[in-house]
Amino acid sequence: MDENTETTALLPKPKQNKPTPLPKLQLGVILFAQISEPTASQSIYPYVNQLVTELDITGGDPRRVGYYAGLIETLFYVTEAMTVLQWSRASDHIGRKPILVIGLFGTALSMFCFGMSRTFWTLVMSRCLTGLLNGNVGVMKSVMGDLTDRSNRAQALAFLPVVWDLGAAAGFFIGGQLAQPHIQFPSLFSGQFWRDYPYLLPSLATAGLVFLSGLVVLLFFKETAPSKTIRNHDDHQDANSPPPDSVVSLGPLPLRHLLTFPIIISVANYIALAFLDISLRSLLPLFFAMPIAIGGLALPPSKIGLILALQSVAIALFQILFFAKLIRRFGERRVMIGGMSMYLFIFAFISIISITARESGLTIIVWALVGCLLSFSVIADMCFGAIFMFLTASAPKNSRGSVNGLGQTLVSVARAIGPALSTSLFSLSAEKNLLRGHAVYAVFFVISVGAVMLATRLPVEVWEE
Known part of the structure; x- marks a missing residue:
């Protein structure tokens, strides 16, 4: 060994x-498109x-609104579940970019x-179309x-829940502040057209944002699918040279x-999380909107949209500031268990808020309890970043689209069931006075216990890819 070799051997190894x-x-x-x-x-x-109330579907009975509102909300996820696996598997073969562009322009x-719909069945068809074309998630x-x-x-991945919540905040704000513009902005939207289509403006604003994100993807996104990027790289090699080993085993694996x-x-934990999350997201607006006499808070759409938008912004800020630090400090499994445990407090608090509002009205105590409820949901949302890390690490690189498509299909089924179940249980509890109208919260408390137990089955360390 010469002097140079010996000196090199004594140097500290660089960190890997x-x-x-x-x-x-x-x-x-991609984060902009995720919005x-x-x-x-x-x-x-x-x-x-x-x-739903204005279309007079319920015959003037506010206790039945939850049945029809839940159906409209859930159809998005039913139709998404029918196609998301096919879109995701197609992205493994033809590339991510074509699928993203189709999905974004179709959603717009x-x-x-949806904004132009004035009957229940046109609303249903529009919502189904949104889900069918939304294979991008x-x-x-x-x-x-x-x-x-x-x-x-x-x-x-810490940014995915952040962007999702910012997009949700934008949706809540747009839906709450731009609905019925002839009432909220009479000097600008006083014509009969806006009276006939009172929910077209928020739909147009949403469609415009989605269309813009489609243009951004079309112009600036470069293909990332392993099958396409490796094949493009191989096209620049000598035609007579043997293919690299990575290309030989390139094809996506069969689902089995x-x-x-x-x-x-x-996937099982992702399903449980998505089910509780979407059930809560459907239940809260109904709880806020319904009269105090039947267990709600009797808030108008503008206030509901503002509350939900502020909640989503708080979730996004919490993710940015604390998610990565908490993952490094406690690990993905503990973050997942802690976040899922929050749903136990959330459903208990909704019941407490309902009882307090019935007894004393919308007092400062009620608003303080609402603030606590929203704080629990901020912590619970950390679970999405944690479970994405488990799911991504579990997927073979050449089959990521298939694994994410499989997971998203099952999650879409759960999200299809969640809104219909939660809002229908709310209406059923109010109609039949089950547990004095609180049966819906008892059911979801029990489901939350099962979700926490499922989270404990995750390994302490995320798998090596």
């Missing part, structure tokens, strides 16, 4: 755990109960149709997996080969 720099432009484009799904799905929540069109998670590795994934324990337990 330095995070890989994130591709900022690609990441920014479209929550904006489109959540923008109707502030006014959908009022819309469907939101315009699984594809976007696949893109995030393509753009990151184990060293920087926590940093990148993806049913491993890491994938199954990750």
Whole structure:
């Protein structure tokens, strides 16, 4: 060994755990596109109960509003569940970009149709179209997996729930503040057209945002699917040179080969989380809107939209400031268990708020309890970032689209059941006076216990890819 070799051997080895720099432009484009799904799905929540009432579907009985509002809300996820796996698997073969562009422009069109709808069945068809064309939610998670590795994934995935909640906040704000513009902005929208289509303006605003994100993807997004990027790289090689090993095993795996324990337990927890989350998101606007006499708070759409928008902004800020730090301090499993435990407090607090409002009206105590309730939901939302890390690590690189599509299909089924179940249980509890109108909260408290127990089955450490 010569002097130079010996000196080199004595030098300290460089650290191998330095995070890989994130591709900022690609990441920014996909995060902007991610806004479209929550904006489109959540923008109707502030006014959908009022819309059902105005269409006189319930025959003037406010206790039955939950049945029809829940159906409209759930159809988005029913139709999404029918197609999201096909969209995601297609992205493994033809690339992420074509699927993203189709989904974004299709969602913009469907939101315009929703705003122009004036009968129950046209609302149903418009909402179904939104779900059928919205295959992007699984594809976007696949893109995030393509753009990151184990060293920087926590940093990148922390932004997904943030962007989702910012999109939801935009949807809630748009739906609450732009609904019925002839009433809220009479000097600008006083014509008969806006009286005939009182919910077109929020739908147009939502459609415009989604359309803009589609243009951004079309112009600036570069393909990330492994099958396309490796094939494009291989096109520049000598035609007579043998293909690299990575290309030989490039093809996406059949679905039956993806049913491993890491994938199954990750998807199961994702389903439980999504079910509780969407059930709460559907239940809260109904709870806020219904008369105090039947267990609600009797708030108008503008206040409901503002409360839900502030909640989403608070969730986003909490994610930005604390998610990565909490993951490093406690690990993904503990964050997941702690976040799921919050649903126990959430459903208990809704019942307490309802009882307090009936006895004393909308006092400062009620608003303080509402603030506590929303704080619990802020903590619970951390679960999404944690479970995305488990799910992404469990997926083979060449089958990320399939795994995310499978997970998103099952999650969409859960999200289809959640709104209809929660709002219908609310109406049933009020109609039949089950547990003095609080049976819906007891049912979801029990479901939350099961979800916490399921989260304890996750491993202490995220799997190696």
